[in-house]
Amino acid sequence: MNTAPLILIALTTLATAAVAMAGRNLIHSALLLVASWAGIAAFYLWAAAEFVAFAQILIYVGGVSMVVLFAVLLTRNSRAELAISTDSFSRAIAALLAGGAVFGILVGAILRTPLTGSTRSPAAFNVRTLGLELMGTHAAALLIIGIILTVALLGAVVLAAPEPPEDAP
């Protein structure tokens, strides 16, 4: 399988994610993260997981990004605050050390494992099979996910709704 597009996608996604996480401007960070989510969708396309790629675009680029941007705009006092105040230096160093250690362990483990990986074409698993699996074997899981989503969204509405004044009936 051709790895050149994979490396390109990976580098773009990692770069946008890193810049987003280090950024000063919240809106720029959010938009860069959207680019990185789109990069992940491109990876899914490369891995022939069409349905998941489009679901990723629909949910992350269309949905989650909107929620994030609305939250950014709803939780600021003035434009000056959009430029986030400097985070503490020692905290950043500690986080970098922890993250770097985890990354080192993971990379070491991956590189020392002989992974051949079969390259059989997954053509047999198309959208139709996915639908049948979801509605048949995994119907219970689908129902539970539906309930989780409903409860979570109701909870989010309750949390975000303004509280009534104290003397309200």
Add this chain to the structure above:
Amino acid sequence: MNAAPPAADAFLERLPLIARDMLTVWFPEPARWLLNSLLAIAAIIISFATLFSLLTLAERKILGRVQNRPGPNRTGLPFLPFTAGRIFGLGQPFADGIKMLTKEDIVPRAADQFLHFLAPVALLALSILTFAVIPFGRHLVPVELDAGVLYFFAAGAATELAIFMAGWASRNKFALLAAMRALAQLISYELPLLLSIVPVIMLAQSLSPTAIVTAQGTLPHWYVCTPWGFAAFVIFFIAALAESNRSPFDLPEAESELIAGHLTEYSGFKYAIFFMAEYFGMCALSGMGVTLFLGGWQAPFSFLEFIPSYVWFGAKLLTLLLLFIWIRATFPRLRMDQLTRLAWKFLVPLALINLLTAAFWHHSHNWSTPLQLVRWAIAIFLVVSPFLWLGRALTQTFRPRTYRYA
């Protein structure tokens, strides 16, 4: 008597393919695939850009006729000597284009320069991307995707981001407020839009536009001719009106009330690009509506199949676009609260109930002939009664307007 050739192989039907092959036959085999794709992209962009320019003219002329005035009728084509222009104002789109290109492109000094530039580009690119999966004809599907319908709506959902970018990058409070309002509208109407097409996917048992078209066949089998299909089509159409910012849902940039909404700080050709993207979105949504509900490129009757499929698609597309313009001329604009109430309290519940109707329709398809009438009656009842009930709840507080000082 010679047997007529099957419709799929008729000369006219294959004409675009033949033209394409004549162009690419001169190139070596490995490059041909790339050239074919490039030709498809060029054909889509050129034909829809032409359609865009003609639509703006048609819209202005039709609106003019409805409002009892002639509309643009002076501008002619400069390269036709005798007419000196004035053929129905056909030169108007060109004049508009030249005007837009030569206007000064103003970028506010405080604006986020890069995002300000990126917003129209992203919007246009994303709205052109949606054309990729629409089957324009029997042999004219730009990209054959297994999950094409999902792709279409994913690309459409991404355009919201461009609108946010436009509003935010302008560094203008009116632009930002208008962008938030536009987003609230787009997100609200995304739900009924998606829910209204779920029954089609359920009954066609496929997410591929081509499979959905072939599942419909000729006229009486189009999905719009079933009770649930009709309801779904109406919901889809209303939501499409709102998604493409068309009147009566054109609150985001209500020209007569607001200062151009999120486009306040845009001028010159960038402004034109926003309008182009809006019309492209309208065309793409109409094309999807034709594909999902109106039988796509299929001829209404089998004896009319000698007319090539792409002509049928074009005719249906133009009908829907005319309906868009007609509605713009007819209905007054909604208020913001009416707009969101219509989406959440009316269209979403109706679309959910419509799922039940479609399920009933699917499971009763093998009832015997006399029971078919019962089936139709039950399905129509399932569509009409929630419509009346919810509609009454929605309009209960409305009274005829009284004029005290008139």
Add this chain to the structure above:
Amino acid sequence: MNLSPLHFCLLFSSGLFCIGLIGALSRRNAILVLLGIELMLNAANLNFIAFWRFSPNPENGHGILFVVFSIAVAAAEAAVGLALVISIYRHQKNIRLPEATRLKG
């Protein structure tokens, strides 16, 4: 050293996971912390897809099914998390996490 495509996928996902981890640990802004957690979830999804693609029998599609469910849960998590951010903002007028100490024992 001979690296297979699967190696590249795993390196990609671990890089993404660590960027998310560093972001979530180092930033003070609640929204950025949430976005870091989203990145970590995405990295996990990426691994599922990679192992599905290079598994000996991709026909059963368990990786894809898992990712579909995981995306749904991630969307719910984002909604609840941002609602929490908004309610923190309502109480203390900013969203800096180190200052959200009202319930600290």
